[in-house]
Amino acid sequence: MKNILTFCFIFLSIVVFAQKTYQKEYFKNGKLKEEGWLFNEKKVDYWKFYYKNGNIKEEGRYKNGKKVKYWYFYSVNAIPEKEGHYKMGLQSDWWLFYDKNGNINHKCQLKNNKKNGYCLIYKKNKLIKASKFKGGKKIKEWTDFSSFRKENNLNDLR
Template structure:
């Protein structure tokens, strides 16, 4: 019984100590408007953060782990329209990314690996698919402007 009380006390102390390091931080521009807000573990960004333009609109938002972006992020233009969104793995853009035109319509969506186009990239105009490209380590290796030739040349299972 004594040992379980001691172990319970130690666990509580470690829990309180580790939680005490996490703080919610707000950073401000010189003009007093909010520049960024999110969680810190000591001096390290962690969990969800939001960054703002000086006009108060959201610039970008997403998760951090050890000061590196992870998981799904959203990026916006200064006028508030969405610019892009996609996955980060250990600080690098990976998997599918959506890129929007100036009025917020999808312009293209691409597969990335370690910040480079790597896989398919689909181009749109007025919400219509106009071409598909394939990239390897950032270099374009093929392009299609009709679905029939694209389907003939590709395994559609690669689109996951």
């Protein structure tokens, strides 16, 4: 019975003292640097990070202090740079990468921060090349879409 009461006291203490708070940090110039939720001093839920000029730098979700789900990254001039998925703090699944004008440059499948799967290269919004990677190393490359389509299951591109 004493163990049960001790457990209940500890559990209730954790519930009462563990609070989710909204955190904001500012640059010396007074502009917002970052904002988001903390739970037990770890980043959780949605966060935004900013450049000193006030433009958004990156935004996305955290779980237990690690990046998860879909994230967006921007240049200091507010042009998209890249966007993609995180799983427990590591880049995973499809990522889009943009050129300096905000057009898609390439999109790649990643696993544990490395290219792993297909990588499609674009020029002026037109597919010009495709590559296949395993563990960050290129294992095959195609320069025309018809040969790429013949050799691959296009359902893998989803």
